[in-house]
Amino acid sequence: MRFSRWQAQGNVYLVAEEPLTADRVRAGVGDADGILEVKDRGRDWIEIAIWNPDGSLAEMSGNGTRIAARWLAETTGADIVTVRVGEREVVARMLAPPFVEQQLPFSVGEPGNAAGVRFTPVDVGNPHAVVEGDPAELPRLGPAIENDPQFANRTNVQVARRVDEQTIEARVWERGVGETESSGTSAIAVAAALGAKDARVRFPGGDLHVRLEGDQAYLVGTAERTV
DSSP, X not given: OOEEEEEETTEEEEEEOSOOOHHHHHHHOTTSSEEEEEEEEOSSEEEEEEEOTTSOEESOOHHHHHHHHHHHHHHXXXXXXXXXXXXXXXXXXXXXXXXXXXXXXXXXXXXXXXXXXEEEEEESSSEEEEEESOGGGHHHHHHHHHTOTTOTTOOEEEXXXXXXXXXXXXXXXXXXXXXXXOOHHHHHHHHHHTTOSEEEEEETTEEEEEXXXXXXXXXXXXXXXXX
């Protein structure tokens, strides 16, 4: 498989310009958190498929779409890139390297219960269940909530707590992946669930900045080629 290797706040993706199958992904993902398959592209737009290591497809990834946008911008020189994932689109604006700002819609649902804890569901083009609590509880709660029967297609899970008015500490369990160093859509989900309109979300892999305006989230983070 021909690919380049990228990272966004410790979240590692391979970018591949060739058709992929679940079997090829499982055989070739290595230690990456997923593979971005470039399906089509123009000067300022790119269509991708986001593959998880287990060979399943993800509906959305904030870090993955940010990497795809920077990858295209480095190729064509575009300042603004539209990233298409299925029927969804993310608009990304290039800032001073390696930073990128993205705009993504989100919605917050009614609280529920799973694995004996209360969670807030948030949709950021993919499903999230946010638990407010000690992030150290993630290894126990992540797999239990991900696979709770109420989630027909499983869910991403975050355990997060406020450090101060503008800082949130969080860990993330990604559906089909397990714990990852960071997640862009998870940053939006925890900010929305905890009611933080302008926040720095601190993951083990690094910080992401989230600003919420109505039903739109503005996410700023890095995207860097490593190989």
